[in-house]
Amino acid sequence: MVRRLWQTDKLSLAILIAVSIMCIYAIVEAGTFPVEAGRLPRVIAAVTLVFCVLMLGKMFLSPAAENDDAAGDNNVCGDNEEDSNISLKDLFINKGSALLLGVVVFTLLMEYIGFIITSVLFMVAMGLYLGQKKKVFNLVYAIVCSLLLYWIFADLFSIPLPEIIF
Amino acid sequence: MQDWLTALADLFVGNFWIWAVIGAWSGFIIGSIPGLGPVFALALAIPLTFGMEPLSAMILLGSIYCGTVTGGSVSSVLLNIPGTTGSIATCWDGFSLAKQGRAAEALGAGIMSSTLGTFIGLICLAFLGPLLGRLVAYIGPVEYFSLIILAFAFVAAASKGEAIKGFIMGGVGLLFAFVGMDVITAYERFTFGSLFLMDGVPFGPAVIGIFAFSQLINSAIKGQSISHGEKVTGNVLPGVIAVFKHPITVVKAWIVGIIAGVMPGLGINIGNIMAYMLEKNASKTQEEKDSFGKGNIRGIIAPEVANNATAYANLSSSFALGIPSGSSDAILLGGLILWGLTPGKAFFDTSQSLFFPTLVWGMALAPLILLPGLFIIKYLAKITEIKPYTLLPLVTVISILGSLSSRGHIFDIWVMIVFGFIGYILDRGGFPLSTLVISLVLGTLLETNMSRALRISDGSWAIFVQKPVSLIVLIISLIIVLGAFVDLKTPLVNFFNRFKFMSKLKIGK
Structure with missing residues (x-):
């Protein structure tokens, strides 16, 4: 049973x-x-x-x-x-798990290479993985968004974000 | 009357308008950013008010408060991320409507409901504040404990699907709430030696994880835009009209919002969920009940009216008793003290030069946020049409920053990840996430009041049934729990139908 x-x-x-x-x-x-x-x-x-x-x-x-x-x-x-009778393979091996893994790597890297570089790398990689075809746009978009978010959170709201340590 | 007229005259002072506009709009924007709620905005603004005269400072902080609570609905609808803890319930139907391409309608309903909630909250603050503040003083830990039990019973029984899943999730949420130092004995519990867990599971990152990150995982799997390819209608008017088509919903949410507001400790995070659950339970048919969580406009109106009503009703008891109902109230009260004013009952009697202008400016601020808000949100609604490969990475980074901003610890991002994974798995299994979150909020409050009550009674549990109010509330809770498992209606109807005169009334037919 x-x-x-x-x-x-x-x-x-x-x-x-x-x-x-x-x-x-x-x-x-x-x-x-x-x-x-x-x-x-x-x-x-x-x-x-x-x-x-x-x-x-x-x-x-x-x-x-x-x-x-x-x-x-x-x-x-x-x-x-x-x-809910989903197979374990379907549950864990999918694009969602890739996102989860990406965020784990993001969190681990951010302490060493700072927020901006990590964010750009993450957004470029995830964009390409999820199907973005325009590579140049993807890169520019990632850089602009990361800088904008850094400005909003770090400069405007004075929230200390991790900086590059070397 | 003189006080009101003097306060109205202040509306013609240009300087005050500058502070009101800055506060309202910066509050609206901050409120719409996940993780940055009224506490964050008020904490940032307090240092700015040191050099200001008290009235300007109060107008600035009041407008920020009003703006953040209203703005909280924006990210709830568009991204399924509660902008503030008062907008958790708005996500459930707001985001469902966004997925159907009706984000603008949902936002219209949200902002209109918030405005109505603000008005009634201010009226409550003006006329009922001192009176209710005195009444609340008679509610002790015994009654609080029973009321929280009632809240649990109510929320778990109304859970989507089987009530038993709701109760299990309620228990899990409470166990998470017990992590950290015990509030009474300061004993360290379930921390696994982590210093970061000494203050408990951080609520902000946990909520972002459960509601936002789990949704992002689902979106990545589905690979569709939020509106599932549907074009956004871009018309906020149907949403605004819908609010006026449901006056009963609005009135019920007002009442729930005010009750939650005048009770210290409950606040907007409870008020909005209670209003939602009440509205859902009031459904006449199962089909109508099932429509909640799938894009029922009443599921937006109820929590949005309630959270704004609660926010201002909160202030009435906070100002009257000098006891803050939540973190944002604590910051506002801190501001009062800094400006040389005395909170408590004396605030209403001796500080009228500040109290009445606060009310008048609150009334003026509501349309100040509503009108431009209605204009701009139809453009914000276009976010739901953006392809996932463009939107998803950005929202993920915003979620990470939202989690990080609460305390500034990397650890909080790990909390978000863990709760995001838990939320994803539980959601796939059909377990209600709302019960988990409300238990997380209420856990500490439940335990604190239980411990206080048991100390009063020297450890006797009988105290909870000896107090009449507590006994009545516990009986109602028991009926709700039993009603979730057993069909109570049929035997009751049969019982009453035994009497001929009752049969003539056709009860239950």
Whole structure:
């Protein structure tokens, strides 16, 4: 049944398992806190865990989990328009993940080469990756936007942005 | 009357208009930039007011405040990034309308609703402020705790789809809210040894991550412009007219906004979501209810009226009690003290030379923002037609800067990334993100009031049912929670229909 459920609604199942683990961790960890500091986190984590178990129970008892024919046709817990029976490959290997990776690299690089250079590199790379054909326009656009944003945030609003360190 | 006339006479002083225009428009622009809300704008402006006379300073800060709250709807509609925390609920239907090519209509409705909210908030500040301020003083931690429970029940039960998902997300949001030092004992919780988490999960970057960055990931996957290739109509008028076609929505949002405003601690971030949920729950049919989040114009009107009404109603209790309702109120109160004025009840009695001009200028500022705003937003709406390869990298960088601007730590960008990823996964799984965010906001407030109440009662939980107001609120919360899982309507209708005279009233038919 678990296998069938995994096939029909693996994303919801994965989320519920992750939340349950988080709740169990919170209950155990809050047990080490002083009474006043740990009381509410323990209660909330326990109540959330109960809801997770109820949800899992509901999913197991739903027709989609029992009926092979229903597999793939029924989003058990979903009201979501998106198909929650999405494969892990489709979920994680896509242009969205590339954007996520790009932002991670942006954050890591910004401390060393400063905001302006990182921003220009990021905007040029992401623009090209997402389908921008006009390369010169892409470069000019990235430079102008980066300088404008730097001026607005660093000069106008006095927010210190990372500078190049060498 | 004399005070009002004197205040009206100030409208003819040119210098004051300069400060009002500068404040209103800079506030509108700052409010429309994600991550830069009223707190940011007011904090920047306070040093500028040191050398100014109190009335000019109050006009400048008041106009900035008004401008930022109104401008918050712009990025909510166009980019799905709340410009201020008071515009979170505006994203849900505003951005959906933008995706349908109706961004201008959504912006028109947003700015018109904000203006109406400002007017009623000012009226509340003028006439009800001192009175409500005194009433709020009778609400203690026990009642606050119960009211927050009610807010949770209300929001979770109204979650898109199954209520159980709403409750799970509520719990997750609360667990995130418990990260950092405990407000009562100062004990470090769930920080994993990080100094950056000592003050808790930074709200701004977390919200930008959940609502903006997750949406950017989705947009990158879909590879379409925000309007999905639809041409923007470029006409704000239908949106403006829609506001006047829904007077009941406006009135309900006013009431919610004022209630949220006069209660210290709730503020615009709660008021707008509560107004949205109330409007959604008031739907007569399931089909109508389901239309919320998919581009229902009432989903913009309600939060936008409420957040402006809340912003000014907030000031009434802040000025009357001297207790700030939120960060922006705290900055304004700080300004009052710097100018040599005393907040509290005395502010209304002895500082009338400043109080009434503040109200009059607030009234004057609303159209000052509305009219040029309506003209310019149809051009802003064209942003939704821009191709993703042009817009997406730029908005991503703005989101990064928005996260960075709250505290200036690179760590906050990591918070945005993590919450963006969480938001993307939860959204794909059909879990309501709104409940997660509202729990994040209310968590500290819930715990603080619970701890205070338990200290009063020497640790006895009975205190929450011994106080009549608290008991009533908790019973209502319980009914809402039960109603989310059990069909309460049918047995109630059957019960009442046993009586002939009730049957004649055709209850439930």
